[in-house]
Amino acid sequence: MQLATPSRLDEPSPPGSGHIDFDEFYQAHFRAMTVQLCAYTGDLGHAQDLVQEAFCRAFSRWQRIVRYDDPVAWVRKVAWNLATSRWRRVRAAERFLRGQREEHVPGPSPDRVALEAALALLPANHRRAVILHHLADLPIAEIARQESVAEGTVKSWLHRGRTALAAHLTEGKEGKDRA
Template identity: 70%
Template sequence: MTVTTEPGVDASPPGSVAGDTRPNKPGKVEFDAFYHAHFRSMTVHLCAYTGDLGQAQDLVQEAFCRAFARWDKVVRYDDPVAWVRRVAWNLATSRWRRLRTAQAYLRRQREEYVAGPTPDRVALTAALALLPPNHRRAVVLHHLGDMSIAEIARQEGVAEGTVKSWLHRARAALAAELTDRKEQNNG
């Protein structure tokens, strides 16, 4: 079949240069066929190397994504499959090195020993839980947070005399509760 055109009209396929005998530019359809033809075998190889099918699939997928981004260059290589395979193996090696480095770092970390709460701390925590919330906040902010009565009053939006009252009542309630607990434990 002969294609006739008017003088001055180019009949070459879109994307090609007039008089160019090379095939059309490689496109998505060609990449799809390439991907479907080689994904499974590369995944099997990487699975044997990594010992993890999910990780192998991720690595091969990443290699194909990198190939797709440069497909017009990669397809012109003598062996595009070898390029994708090399990228996948390099990704696997890099992942293995990062994992090895992270594990070495974790082995170097000292295990910190934190002692459990003492009986006195457990008793204090239980006694604080019995206080009304505003009294508990005043005690915690004043004695543990090192805040002054004026700072607590500003934060809580009350007069300084109110904070003093909360602290007095909270201390009295804590003293009574902790004394009762001590007598129960000793008696």
């Protein structure tokens, strides 16, 4: 589509030349363009925004556009270009989002929740010893070096920690069995 341009852009429009003012132009064409863009985009609100933006751009250039053979064609072209640009941005965003798939990770199992709750009830040194030995697979000698205590102390912490864990975990299981 070729837009008609005026012969001389510098000349002001002579009075009585048949040119309409912007308000009249807007009122005469906004509804029809909105209907066209609504059919294209499928969204009335978005169509109104696109047409409004096109008219805003026309308003800032009105002294030049009013002298075109068909100023409506200029506004329509701008509105359609805005709609096309939106479609391109939406497609690019959708392509990006498809590459950013959400990874669904299952929540903790009831046993894991019970173990964490039971560990939280232990004294800090017993809890550290149990975690380092059973979850981090550290030998007793390594835990003793890390905690700056004798190996016998670590063995004592492990024994007391495991005993307390067993009691807490059996209490929780018995409570579930009764319910």
